[in-house]
Amino acid sequence: MDIAISVAGLRKKYGETEVLKGIDLAVEAGTVYGLLGPNGAGKTTIVRTLATLLKPDAGTATVAGFDVLRQPQEVRRSIGLTGQYAALDAGLTGRENLVLVATLMHLGRRRARARAAEVLEMFDLTHAADRPVRTYSGGMRRRLDLGASLTGNPPVIFLDEPTTGLDPVSRIALWELVRKQVAEGVTVLLTTQYLEEADQLAHRIAVIDKGRLAAEGAPADLKRTVGGERLEITVRAPEMALAAQAALARVSSVGCAPPVVDEDGLRVSVALENGIAGVSAAAQELQQASVEVVDFLVRRPSLDDVFLELTGHHKGELETANR
Amino acid sequence: MKSYILGDSLALFGRHMTLLKRAPQRILHVTLMPIMFVILFGYLFGSSMTVPSGDYHSYIMAGVFIQIMLASVVNTGVGVATDLKNGLVDRFRSLPMAQVSVLLGRTFSDVLLNVISCVLMLSVGLVIGWRIESNVIKATEGFLLVLLLGFTMTWIGCMIGLLVREPQGVNAVAMMVTMPSTFLSSTFYPLNNLPDWLQAIAQWSPMTTVATALRELWGNPTGNGADPALPLRYPVLSSALMLSALLVVVIPLTTRAYDRAARKG
Structure with a gap:
């Protein structure tokens, strides 16, 4: 088994609040790993730590074989990050956004342009490539955002609530795109507030509650536990x-x-x-x-039942809390 | 890693240039107010303003250039806060790039915006009858000083944007920097009518120093009395020192603020 992401004893405090109280994870390469939990559970903090945006107070983490603390630059070369907001420049066109990211990944001018065109094609955005992102719909923005994080062909991608606020059609379309990447061998770490999304995409799931791992396993196993x-x-x-x-x-x-x-x-x-x-x-x-x-x-039993059982939160409660 | 600084900064400089090309009205946002000032102050209040050994028209222009540079604080600050808010900074931080380029790309592109604004203002000044009474070298030195002031202000704007994090909040905080700078100094009126204690404060304002330096370099009346404060006796040197000192303090603070801002949850 090839491990793409491994986390051991991860802890993080914001002031007095301890948001991660010792997290251990191992994600097999080429799979989707879902982090599921209510708002404030610490999912985003885990992702931001793995993406080198945050320094943990204790613990170690490696991504694609590189230590996030000691080799941040190597980690950054191996990852793509799609956050909760479409991290794009709304004043630039879709193409310009992708060329900028590709240039900052040091692909070189010609390869950056070629790669941008490729990604636009892959995400069905060629028709809107030369329009400012400001004019894009929510679904198109998320697609472009995901495309931007794949520009450098990273082996590992982080999707932090990638479909929050999307309509059902766009959501299913994005799931398809994620599956396609996984089929090509990309490892995905996904955080989500939607149980259905984790059920649909993830090979394994960790339920996070109040900074701790409440349960971990394949969706089917988790359901069996209840x-x-x-x-x-x-x-x-x-x-x-x-x-x-x-x-x-x-x-x-x-x-x-x-x-x-x-x-x-x-x-x-x-x-x-x-x-x-x-x-x-x-x-x-x-x-x-x-x-x-x-x-x-x-x-x-559904993941909803798992959740209720493990955390005492209702799914409904969980979703309102996230809004 | 070091070798990427230039290339990455150029890429981000390019980003800001594309944005400016797409929304050139941003230049007007910066210059419209000073143009109004020139017209209002120059024509309406000008008659009631007395400048020792000179006329108000030739006095006000240095102040107007300073005002345009001060507008960089808001301009840059709002841009930085917006990048932070919509997650672009997170994206940059997750890329294997030279992080300082995010700030360099922005500050240098804002310098270019300032050059364009200066050219516009220069034309307006010449139309209303302002003249540079010195030589080409001194005039150029004056404009370089204007740009150095602008560069300092863009860094202060970056810092405010990173600390405030909210584009709307930046406006309010920036006002607290720009308003006293503009009005508690000799940018728009000679200090000789102020009460003594206020005069003392205003004389030591970096803006008074820069304004005096510009007026001296351009051969316009300085409006300073016979025995001004120390910096005003060597205004060009003092300005250069004051602004460099500010930059030496502000640039590391801003880089640190960038690091922190990006690291917050």
């Missing part, structure tokens, strides 16, 4: 919800969170075990408690 299928029922009237909760508590899988009632007071959900037998047991318990179920749904 138990088997989820059963969600809707009862006819709010007064039945408590009875349903008590009934389901008798069948909820061991070691998992007890059944929870939604804010609307009508929906109750629980993690089950034993597959179909668990569903049957739940149905029996509900019947015995004479709970009137108007709707039910059995589903695989």
